[in-house]
Amino acid sequence: MSDYDLTMPADAGVIAPDGWERDPASGRPRPPRRPFKARGSFVVRCEGCRLPTLNCLCPYKATAESQAHFWLLTHPLEHNKPTNTGRLIGDILATTELFTWYRTAPDERLLALLEDARYAPFIVFPDDQPDYAERVVEVDAVHAAKGDGFIPVFIILDGTWRQARRMFRKSPYLERLPVLPLRSARLTRYHLRKPASAAHLCTAEVAAELLRQSGDKTAAATLDDYFDAFNDSYAASRRHHKIEEPTPAMRRLLEKRRVASWKLQD
Ligand SMILES: [Zn+2]
Numbered sequence: 001m002s003d004y005d006l007t008m009p010a011d012a013g014v015i016a017p018d019g020w021e022r023d024p025a026s027g028r029p030r031p032p033r034r035p036f037k038a039r040g041s042f043v044v045r046c047e048g049c050r051l052p053t054l055n056c057l058c059p060y061k062a063t064a065e066s067q068a069h070f071w072l073l074t075h076p077l078e079h080n081k082p083t084n085t086g087r088l089i090g091d092i093l094a095t096t097e098l099f100t101w102y103r104t105a106p107d108e109r110l111l112a113l114l115e116d117a118r119y120a121p122f123i124v125f126p127d128d129q130p131d132y133a134e135r136v137v138e139v140d141a142v143h144a145a146k147g148d149g150f151i152p153v154f155i156i157l158d159g160t161w162r163q164a165r166r167m168f169r170k171s172p173y174l175e176r177l178p179v180l181p182l183r184s185a186r187l188t189r190y191h192l193r194k195p196a197s198a199a200h201l202c203t204a205e206v207a208a209e210l211l212r213q214s215g216d217k218t219a220a221a222t223l224d225d226y227f228d229a230f231n232d233s234y235a236a237s238r239r240h241h242k243i244e245e246p247t248p249a250m251r252r253l254l255e256k257r258r259v260a261s262w263k264l265q266d
Contacts, residue, residue, distance in 0.1 A: 064093060066093055136180075186201060
């Protein structure tokens with residue numbers, strides 16, 4: 001349900017409120033057109049987490065360590081969306097690298113990292129097209145890379161499904177990388193955007209599943225908790241509701257932060 005729904009008078013003959021126009025087709029009164037604004041763009045946001053300040057996420061920003069790293073290649077249109085979950089990965093895992101995808105100008109730093117022999121990068125993408133079937137690997141390839149002393153890297157294309165497909169197809173520097181499809185029965189818990197299907201996971205959920213399957217269980221659990229805290233905080237703010245009692249995921253994150261600060265003091 002939109003925050004902006006205005007009750008439309010049922011009868012076209014009623015007198016329109018001040019400032020209302022009439023629909024040229026039906027003659028019904030309608031509210032004046034407003035310039036397009038992204039949903040919630042007038043909301044006061046925290047500068048740290050970019051969530052509405054009503055339920056700021058900053059107190060729950062815990063950190064974790066993982067053997068696998070993430071390099072996020074984010075579509076420019078996705079970058080500034082406050083509902084983007086890709087950025088949550090970098091909050092939890094300090095080794096995360098963020099790049100903006102431009103079709104004609106690949107990021108020089110990403111190109112350099114792709115040449116770095118310490119890493120074993122995998123491009124995370126579905127295996128639903130036959131023309132790159134020979135590049136498809138399973139998660140055991142990630143375990144094998146670890147066993148051989150490499151740092152496995154999950155390259156995630158962060159954008160809508162269409163954007164991700166375009167990024168996959170239009171990035172020659174990704175063409176030689178093994179393709180790792182995420183195999184998971186998990187259903188999405190993301191409720192800030194409507195997914196095409198419950199099997200479509202958002203970026204942070206994909207990352208948590210990859211961590212879990214490749215053996216970074218603690219990092220996976222922390223990222224999952226942080227994602228849940230983000231999801232619940234954001235959704236509550238949309239309902240103008242302040243969360244007074246931390247959820248179980250929030251409590252676990254607070255505890256992690258307490259333990260981390262004790263370690264710093266030792
Ligand atoms: Zn904040």
